[in-house]
Amino acid sequence: MSTIEQNLTAAHAEVKAEIARTDSKTSLLLAFIGALLAGVWTVANDAHLPAPAYAVGGTGVALLVTAAALLLRAVRPNLGGARPMGFPLWATLSAEQIRATLAEDRREQDIANLSRIAVAKFANLRRAVDLTCVAGVLLLVAAGIAAGGAL
Secondary structure, eight states: OOHHHHHHHHHHHHHHHHHHHHHHHHHHHHHHHHHHHHHHHHHHHHSOOOHHHHHHHHHHHHHHHHHHHHHHHHHSOOOOTTSOOSHHHHTTSOHHHHHHHHHSOOHHHHHHHHHHHHHHHHHHHHHHHHHHHHHHHHHHHHHHHHTTOOO
């Protein structure tokens, strides 16, 4: 196996690993946000809070819901649209066509496509983390208001 072949194989594996890592982080953060929203709902539903606490807390909840939407967008399957590659393409081909397609070395294009997918997933994850942090601060401020301390 030549150096270019080894490099292509390594790059392909690396991009796939980055997608898997981003999906794992995304699923963990989505579960955390779901638990946080359930907890906030439980507290806010049973307590009589001052209006400013509801306003600040409501903004925090809105940010959490936005973060969850970004995370769902990050894990949404991308089947390639009009020109699918890899698995989605195979579903449209006969056995002979699959054999012919796999005989061609398309790793360069696959690496480029997977890299774009990985970057888009990572950008959504980063935005969701930022929103979750801001929402957490707002929820802490709302808790402080509710406790009668802040503002």
